[in-house]
Amino acid sequence: MLGVSLLIGLYYGVYKGGQNTVTEYLLGNKQMSLFPVTMSLISSQISGVTLLGVPTEIYTYGSQYAAVILSNILVALVTLVIFLPVFYKLQLLSLFEYLELRFSKSVRVVASLLYVVSTILFIPVVIYGPALAVNQVTGLDIHLVTPIVCSVCIVYTTMGGLKAVVWTDAVQGVTMVFAVLAVVILGVIRAGGITAIFQKASEGDRLEFFNMDPDPKLRLTFWSSAFGMIVPWSTGISVGPAAYQRFNSLPSLKQAKVALFWLTVGIYMLLVPSLFLGLVIYAMYKDCDPLSSKAISRPDQIVPYFVLDVTENIKGLPAIFVVGVCSAALSTMSTGLNTMAGTIYEDFIEPCLKKKLSDEKASSILKILAVIIGAVCVSLVFMVEKLGAIIQISNSFGGVTAGAILGIFTLGVLIPPANAKGALVGGIAGLCATSFMIVGSQLSLTKELIKYPMKTVSTMGCTGNVTRLIINETEIIFEEGVWPIHRISLFNLGLVGFAIVLIVGITVSYITGPTTLGLLNPDLVSPLVHCFLPKKDYKPVQLKDVSINGNNVKK
Template sequence: MSEAMESSQTVPGFTWPASSATIQSKITFTWYDYALFSSMLVFSVLIGIWFGFIRKQNTASDYLLGGRAMKPFPIAMSLVASKISGVALLAIPADVYNFGINYSISCISVFLTAVINAYVYLPVFHKLQMTSTYEYLKMRFNAQIRMLASFLFTLYVLLHLPVVIYVPALALEQVTNINIHMITPIICSVCIFYTTIGGLKAVVWTDMLQFCVSIGAIIAVLYMGLISAGGIGNVFNKAAEGERFLQPDPTLRDSFWVIVLGWSFNSLSMLGVSQSCVQKFLALPTLSDAKKALAWYVVGAVTVKITCILTGLIMYVKYFGCDPLLSGQITKADKILPHYVMDVSGSVPGLPGLFIAGIFCASLSTLSASLNCLAGTIYEDFLSQYMSKDITEQRVGYILKGLVIGIGVISVLLVRVVEHLGNLLPIMISFTGVASGPLLGIFTLGILFPKANAKGAMVGALTALGMISTLFVTVQYYKAHKLITYTSKPVSTETCDFEFTPANSTNIDPRAQDDVLWLFRISFYYYTLIGASITLLVGNIVSAFTQDDSPPVHPDLLSPIIRRYLPDKKQYYTVDRALTMVTYDSNKQKATS
């Protein structure tokens, strides 16, 4: 804890009374909020029912890709809603409140990621027109690499889903006082109910509804917060006084290059090769439309980020001399946004309910898509080979539903682990980096390095997974024993005008962190970059030492940036790759005829 925080709790002549119940009782949902919150959930479910039972999708292409006839703007907003909303709406303002606005540098990463994706990854996937991104790895390498990628994806989802479930539960607990472990089973139950109903069209239009409601609510809350904070000028003055602006120190957890490099790779792993994102881009009829969607995505993502960052600064000004965590009004730092929303907009009937509903529904959307996708991946790549060839569609359906339930139960149980690991933003970025780094490395190895082979991809990804997992587990051990800590910006309780019991604090010896090896003090923003870099380095070295007589790679499997430099346009294949490529060429000819 900083000196400013400690001194604020030892004001001469000030005593700490015992109860904060009088404060918390004022900041809860009203019946207006419950009504509008419930309406938001009902509308989301109705959209799924509409596309699932009334406007039915008759083919796999309709269900998974919207008939490849979607429009750029809805796709872009769906991407923003699924990748920015939920965790980000809750975690970014809290992170800015505690650590300052260094996170704003991630807006640069959004632009860089979109440019790289538009010219490196997206042209390859759009040209191949495949339903699953993992089909690419089988075509480029072999079936074993596809299975490895599916395992990494499974690991990624299982690490990510508990955070997705935890976010809306945390928000609801703050405004309703319902225990978080009663909320999480309900969240999964709702998702299991409608997770397979409406297909991609339902997902996209539900995301659109949720995005419009949540961004509208946060802008309204932002406006009301600006008024209560005395205007934008006062916000910036107070933020500067509280050291919330950019800091040039490169040893910080979120300095300029840490975020520009680290967050760019993290974002690229989601936007460039993630199945959920690529599937939405492939729902657009042309590559030009996909690039337009990327451009709209940049605008939407940056808008949401800036809004969340401003909200974090306004929260700091709002609680400049009376920090909600230190004063006992909230029990976790990540609960500050729901508390602030109820505090600032509680007088507007229904507005807090709509805002919390936006967070809840955005998380539901991500959760339902992930459950469905992961269940299909586990069945196709791990279970189907052990099933009888004459297995019925009905039995397959039962297996998939059982997988969805099993994944949901595991995710709910892992919430108990997540809630003890600290702030949401570091948890989310660290978890995703463990699996997304090697996964991004495999795809990049295939798309940008023509001489890379399956042995190199396998050894590179496994090496990266082992090293980044060791790094992650060791860092969490050090954090649990207070050997690694992130010092937040100064806050105080000097101007609180109510009775409260101060939050307990733990005195930490700042010299303890110096005893930890520098490797384990690397910012969590770098995890995806480290994993991808190890995969590329080891993969290329192993490929160079295991070269066989395999012919050059098919040009369609490489990025246009690399394709132009291929020395030989003639293609011949080993038996394994030839079977896959013959099917691809045949389907390609049918599509163009």
């Protein structure tokens, strides 16, 4: 897989001309076809966190996380109706340029910075999971696997630009689907069939879908899974720069909408088997928990352990699963590098230049940025292994900025009276609040001042020299010294941040003087709120020219 990915990067980077303009590097010259773009969207949204973290979550805490299925439908509808019609029409190289057009340059810079920081924090989590899987299957040291895999990703992303990223994502996406389905099917056979799996899951109290308790301190309920997860998913899809980079690479809005539909379908094709895999693993180890029996050292190793167990007589299948997991990491990392390079250049470097650089020099800077960002992400991987379960870590890191970013864009697209001061103050307020809450919660969890109850596990059926025990934790433990605000579940914090941005943003906007609706261009707000704007002729939104195939054209 590494070799194929590298060859694709060399093909588009050398044979096809090196992606030597900004438009080529970031948008593939707007000549991308529907299939690879759709597969790239799916691959970039499904990471190793999904393939490794979701089954572990179901095995450890039960199936309540499965309510996230509902949130994905809502995110798709929000994207289709509210955000996609606005952002596709504008055709921006950097999505954050919208915030300068709608509000001010300072709002654009703040939101861009939030995105860059959150992505740099998230990518190491994405890389760590597959490195752990490779270590479990092959015995290779994590600190050796990580630089090798990431170096290949950096090379093909840097050389081939968006075209290489999209086509490697397509190949990797197909591999991911095959790997997950193969392992699930074998697991069902080994566990005695679907009926036996659900029976054992029910006996082990793993089936839980409608915990309607509104207490925000509970780790996960129907509300935090179905609605709390809307914020991080929307930040990646509805207002995600990487997603819109791919939507905008398609030649028409109709194709972009079709790509969104298949993105939603594709997410379910990988998410649902990953959810079910957690129940399959529990059915296999109901009476001999691998963690309690010391077969593994941390919960995130249980999926690779299971894969080795059920495929021990089928040569090559463990490798295919590792390839699928690594593919998930590669696709997410390459997407992040490509999009972050474009964001940093468009939002921070180009505005500081006295004169516009040539396309060749600009694309060279983009490639250098991709290399630097990749190196930083690799160095941060070693921090991740000292933290908790990867599904929880990813929500923690994503929650720091997700609510603030989604809130700022929502103010712009859905709240016509919102002004620049409201967006800026609201965004900063949301960021500060969620940062304080998440840092405090994560420190409390690391110090074990907060302990969430896990579902019952047993080693009564283990063979060999294993202590026979049944572990049944039933209550959340909050030690003294944990502030009430730090007791709120990490799965709720993105939604809290989003609400703070909207409340503060709208309030400040009205206090400082709301935007005059007669001066607001309808192209900058969702069609849903056009009825609130005065009917008049507007000047087109002024955007800079871009170069396509060597010709300057209006965007």
